[in-house]
Amino acid sequence: MSERLSDNAAFPQKIGVREFRGNLTAYLRQVRQGSTILVTSHDEVVAELRPPAPSYRPRRQPGALRGRIRMSEDFDETPPDILESMERDL
Known part of the structure; x- marks a missing residue:
């Protein structure tokens, strides 16, 4: 495996498509741990992999x-006009 794998999450690391494809599991593990990875093709960034943004949902509190x-x-109570329409013959 490439020595380009690093634990430095402060700077995104650039890797080529072939390198990424060959070590996909290791790179996805790094992303899961918080790293950002830039995938390049011919020295042009074609993809950015980073952990998803945390979803924020406030906790519901009974009685709030x-x-x-x-x-x-x-x-x-059912209003009289609605009650009458339900009891009427069709």
């Missing part, structure tokens, strides 16, 4: 909206 949401008194 307590006191902010109110149900109307007649929430469970």
